[in-house]
Amino acid sequence: AQSVxxxxxxxxxxxxxxxxxxxxxxSSVPPYLFWYVQYPNQGLQLLLKYTTxxxxxxxxxxxxxxxxxxxxxxxxTKPSAHxxxxxxxxxxxxxxxxxxxxxxxxxHILP
Amino acid sequence: DTAxxxxxxxxxxxxxxxxxxxxxxxxxxxxxxxxxxxxxxFLKIMFSYNNKxxxxxxxxxxxFSPKSPDKAHLNLHINSLELGDSAVYFCASSLRLxxxxxxxxxxxxxxxxx
Numbered sequence: 001a002q003s004v005x006x007x008x009x010x011x012x013x014x015x016x017x018x019x020x021x022x023x024x025x026x027s028s029v030p031p032y033l034f035w036y037v038q039y040p041n042q043g044l045q046l047l048l049k050y051t052t053x054x055x056x057x058x059x060x061x062x063x064x065x066x067x068x069x070x071x072x073x074x075x076x077t078k079p080s081a082h083x084x085x086x087x088x089x090x091x092x093x094x095x096x097x098x099x100x101x102x103x104x105x106x107x108h109i110l111p
Numbered sequence: 112d113t114a115x116x117x118x119x120x121x122x123x124x125x126x127x128x129x130x131x132x133x134x135x136x137x138x139x140x141x142x143x144x145x146x147x148x149x150x151x152x153f154l155k156i157m158f159s160y161n162n163k164x165x166x167x168x169x170x171x172x173x174x175f176s177p178k179s180p181d182k183a184h185l186n187l188h189i190n191s192l193e194l195g196d197s198a199v200y201f202c203a204s205s206l207r208l209x210x211x212x213x214x215x216x217x218x219x220x221x222x223x224x225x
Contacts, residue, residue: 032211038152043115043201043216051211088152094212097142097166101154 002027002095006102014110019063019078021105023091026072032094033074035065038104039087047089050074061085083109114138115217117202123223124192132187132220134202142166143185144203144214145177154201160185161207189222197224 007022025031032051036044048059055067065076074091086109091102115136124130136143144167145157159167160179174190189196202217 032213034213036216041219043218044154044203045216046213049211049213090154097159097161097207097212098144098156099212099214104152104154106152 002093004091004093004102006091006105010106012108013081016080019081021076021089023074025093034092035076036090037087081109117217117220121221128192129190134185136204140204140206141182142205142207145187146201148199192224194224
């Protein structure tokens with residue numbers, strides 16, 4: 001079975017600083033990978049996805065992620081954090097007919 | 112608006128009661144899901160239907176019964192509610208033919224059992 005590990009349940013960065021949220025997955029086949037964001041009291045919104053092709057994937061709100069097969073990683077980055085980025089972020093991998101989610105990382109933005 | 116919608120948004124009820132949550136999608140998707148998000152924000156799939164056929168049924172108490180009258184709707188009925196059922200329940204949908212399982216989520220239903 002596939003699994004997803006997100007390092008750090010809470011990450012704090014200063015406004016304007018680099019955001020780096022880490023995600024590692026285990027998969028025996030080429031994976032489909034996702035990052036979702038959940039703002040307080042809202043549902044999940046897709047930030048970006050990797051299916052095939054280019055390993056650097058650009059998403060909404062200035063986020064991007066790089067698929068690194070050799071490291072089984074799919075880390076999420078944003079060059080400059082904004083206060084509005086404060087939210088819960090979920091990395092996920094597709095398995096058969098379902099998505100396996102990581103436990104989430106809460107991103108805090110410090111003024 | 113094209114979206115996944117859920118009703119109600121909030122549901123407060125007593126232990127032992129029976130309640131239902133409704134979900135509808137107008138995205139033309141053929142697969143729908145129910146997830147439970149606990150107080151630690153952990154998301155776990157409960158059920159999935161493809162074209163009204165149950166395809167995923169995780170280890171969920173049989174007090175939970177999903178019903179899909181058509182591929183645009185997936186309802187969740189819960190009998191004899193318990194304190195541990197308190198959580199946020201999310202509905203989602205996807206297009207199986209797309210092959211990548213990208214799922215679109217509803218806004219959630221916060222269930223509180225007293």
